[in-house]
Amino acid sequence: MNCRGKTLTFGTQTHVMGILNVTPDSFSDGGRYLDVQQAITHAETMVTEGATLIDIGGESSRPGASPVSVDEELARVVPVIRGLADAVDVLISVDTSKAKVAKHALEAGAHIVNDITALCGDPEMATVVAEMKAGVVLMHMKGTPRTMQQAPEYDDVVTEICSWLKEKTQNAEAQGIAAERIIVDPGIGFGKTTKHNLDILKRLSEFRELKKPLLVGTSRKSFIGNVLEVPITARVEGTAATVCWAIAHGADIVRVHDVKANVRAAQMTDALCR
Numbered sequence: 001m002n003c004r005g006k007t008l009t010f011g012t013q014t015h016v017m018g019i020l021n022v023t024p025d026s027f028s029d030g031g032r033y034l035d036v037q038q039a040i041t042h043a044e045t046m047v048t049e050g051a052t053l054i055d056i057g058g059e060s061s062r063p064g065a066s067p068v069s070v071d072e073e074l075a076r077v078v079p080v081i082r083g084l085a086d087a088v089d090v091l092i093s094v095d096t097s098k099a100k101v102a103k104h105a106l107e108a109g110a111h112i113v114n115d116i117t118a119l120c121g122d123p124e125m126a127t128v129v130a131e132m133k134a135g136v137v138l139m140h141m142k143g144t145p146r147t148m149q150q151a152p153e154y155d156d157v158v159t160e161i162c163s164w165l166k167e168k169t170q171n172a173e174a175q176g177i178a179a180e181r182i183i184v185d186p187g188i189g190f191g192k193t194t195k196h197n198l199d200i201l202k203r204l205s206e207f208r209e210l211k212k213p214l215l216v217g218t219s220r221k222s223f224i225g226n227v228l229e230v231p232i233t234a235r236v237e238g239t240a241a242t243v244c245w246a247i248a249h250g251a252d253i254v255r256v257h258d259v260k261a262n263v264r265a266a267q268m269t270d271a272l273c274r
């Protein structure tokens, strides 16, 4: 996959995407400049630990999180992306559903747009991704971050998500996004119960029929907390177990907070199943 001059190869190794949240709760109150330096340093550490992608987000997608204005999101992500593009040699993705934020982030040095609304949140998004020859992650979500955990229901969670993602990839291609720049993601935790999330992982290999690189994001999510009965601070091992499972069943990219542990888990799993 070639995105804005950078190449990502699938099949030979799993790519670990390090999560870089640039939201106020992820920062000290040291002021914007210090925050930017702190974020870049954290991203550099993740790259040293083996991340081949960094995903930068300025708006929380946690259930019930408050929306952020375009200007605030731009102020949070663009300086970090600009600094990071000079500092590291890995792919940078911007976690946003706003076309204006995506455009400025790509101009600042990002390569991929991680859109949790799968191009449905902003009518201009597909044009920005297509014209700027960026990669795009199309993620499944039922509802919105505000409503998604209000008793989500499916007849057959995997079949429904597969056909939903197929439709969204066809729409993306019809709007001019190159087929080889599209990544799909079942959206673990986005409008799913613990059982739905476990069913998606158990049947993950069915997503291979979409014939697109597959991203899976389980890191520290509440279904792991529910299974293990542990708080968010004690979910590294549970996350690593899901990472190994996901790789063995078709994941090409795993999105994680704890890069060092999950890179090791991924490398070991790659040695066993690639």
Ligand code: 9MG
Residues within 6 Å of the ligand: 057, 061, 095, 114, 115, 116, 137, 139, 185, 187, 188, 215, 216, 217, 218, 255
């Ligand atoms: C932003 N974000 C939070 N969780 C995610 C997941 O599972 N996938 C993607 N693509 N983005 C996510």
